[in-house]
Amino acid sequence: MTGLIERTQATSAPVAELLTSVLGPNSPIRVEAFDGSTTGPPDADITLHVRTPRALARLASAPGSLGLARAYVTSDIDVDGDLYAALHALSEVTLHSIPRREQLRLARQLLPYWREHHVPPPDLEAKPKGLLHSKRRDSQAISHHYDVSNTFYEYVLGPSMTYTCAAYPDVDSTLEEAQAAKYELVSAKLALKPGMRLLDVGCGWGGMVMHAAAEHGVRGLGVTLSREQAAWAQEAIAKRGLSHLAEVRHLDYRDVPDGVYDAVSSIGLTEHIGKANIDSYFSSMYAKLRPEGRMLNHCITQPHRPTKRHTDPFISRYVFPDGELTTIGNLVTAMNDAGFEIRHSENLREHYAMTLRDWGANLERNWNDGVAEVGLGRARVWRLYMAACRLGFDLDNIQLHQVLGVKLGDNGSSAFPLRGEHGAY
Structure with missing residues (x-):
């Protein structure tokens, strides 16, 4: 009897009011719930629809960003209006989650929903097995994200098939112009010249090695842990008539034989290798370079020492x-x-926010085809993640740095000019 009373009291609060405790009392977002309850401004630009009791069960099991994400991915929660604007309004929840005390209070309120409506997490969640950052586990982790569908990535990334931060020459530049400018920026920093040998680790669909070959006459080898990326890249290289200069292999960067390469580019790999492997990673890249050879490392960074592990x-x-x-x-x-x-070091944080904006726009333009290719749940994962990461870069929660280094030659020679372009390199 006591349990029944507790259950009745716990579920008596209107659902929209329960969500308001997560969103905050001054949220500009309107909430409309399956029980008919509503909160927030009637004329709000953004409406959060709580469509099923499962949404509350998911929030009970993981209060904060993960619970909300699970509910969104499964369509138990939906958003009317601009998703980026919604996440901006929800930034304290989506980026920092809610305080532990509030999580516990909310979990107690939502416990009855969890008891009656809980379901396993969506099967789209990754479950890599094995020792963290072992070659086997890294291969699984990369496959989870990159071996989704080359066709789907074509819808999202556009003709360049480049899944890393672009460099926009100006605010009106197109995504394709900005990706080409990024590859040329890397080429300039590496001082690529005809006949040089370039190693591109974590090469994706081969954009850097193809640019280096086509624009600078460089012999480039790209390596990736994604089988689908390697297959797509090799076909693209052949179609462009670059097979005599460019090659992409399905290979772990740790298995690339040591040099001698004239230059190494690493565009978006460092995020995947693990903090514990950073020292050995740079040492291995150093071993592959000739004296006076350059390395350009391009990766997402944190602006300050993280408080969470x-x-x-x-x-x-x-x-x-x-x-x-x-x-x-x-x-x-x-x-x-x-x-x-x-x-040289350069922060391209704002450029990555713009890149994610344009990827998101591509996804929306190709939404129906994208859903048909990978399913609604996975398409919603990509929609949510691109909007959330765009917000992260805009708010300086994450950054994007390019760092240029050189392996000095005899007597400390660097072969750098006294002043490079704009005095930078």
Whole structure:
């Protein structure tokens, strides 16, 4: 009898009011729930629809960003209006989650929903097995994200098939112009010239090695842990008539034979290798370079020393399993300790927010085809993650750094000009 009374009292609160405790009393978002309850401004630009009791069960099992993400991915919660704007309004929940005390209070309120309506997490969550950052486990983690569907990535990334931060020449540049500018920026920093040998680790669909070959006459080898990326890249290389200069292999960066390469580019790999492997990673890249050879490391960073050990649970479970970020200071120190002389560092944070904006726009334009290709749940994962990451870059919760280093030659020779373009390199 007591349990029945507790259950009745716990579920008597209108659902929209329960959600308001998560969103905050001054939230500009309207909430409309399956029980007919509503809160928030009637004329709000954004409406959060709580469509089923399962949404509350998911929030009970994981209060904060993960529970909300699970409910969104499964369509138990939906959003009318701009998703990026909604996440901005929800930034304290989506980016920082809610305080532990509030989580416990909310969990108690939602416990009856969990008892009656709980279901397993969506099967889209990654479950890599084995020792963290072992070759076998890294292969599983990369496959989870990148072996989704080359066709789906074509819808999202556009013709460049480039899944890393672009460099926008100006605010009106197209995504394709900005991706080409990024590859040319990397080429300029590496001082690529005809006949050079380039190693591109974590090469994706081969964009860098194809640009280096086509625009600079460079012989490029790209390596990726994604079988689908390697197959797509090799076909694209052949179609462009670059097979005599460019190659992409399905290979772990740790299995690439040591040099001698004239340049190494790493565009978006460092996030995947694990903080514990940063030192050995830079040492291995250093060993592959000739004296006076350059390395350009391009990766997402944290703007300050993290207070939490793990990344956002939504990102780690749905998007980049086992991904780990570190600060630019730690990266530069590790690169320097491996033997590189650091010559230049640049933060492209705003450019990544713009890149994610344009990927999101591509996904919306191709939404029906994308859903048909990978299913509604996975398409909603990508929609949510791109909007959330865009917000993260806009709010300076994450950054994107390019760091340029050189392996010095005899007597400390760097082969750098006294002043490079704009005095930078």
